[in-house]
Amino acid sequence: MKLxxxxxxxxxxxASFAERIxxxxxxxxxIRTGRVFPHRSTLTAIVVAxxxxxxANDLVEIPKKEKGGHTS
Structure with a gap:
């Protein structure tokens, strides 16, 4: 699930989530808008909170492979 x-x-x-983490x-x-990837400590805090x-996978945009090995 996206943040x-x-x-x-x-x-x-x-703001309250920021305070929490x-x-x-x-x-x-x-982070919510995908402009930055969180530092490891922030990433851990998000998962815990x-x-x-x-x-962590929800916060990373990895292109899906199509048939033939191309990415989209």
Whole structure:
């Protein structure tokens, strides 16, 4: 589950989530919008704070391979 989706479903503001994981609200915004990938400690804090609902894999955009080995 994407972080943005998790926060919306659970009615959590970016600012309160930022406080919960110990980062600046702007950092949470940039992570939510895919502008930055979180540092390892922040990534761990996100996974813990969401009880695993948001995983490291959810925060990484990896293109899917199509037949023939091309990426999309």
């Amino acid at each position: 943005d989706e998790y926060l919306k479903i659970n009615g959590i503001s970016g 110990g980062v600046n609200p702007a950092t949470v915004f940039r 969401t009880d695993g609902a948001v995983s």
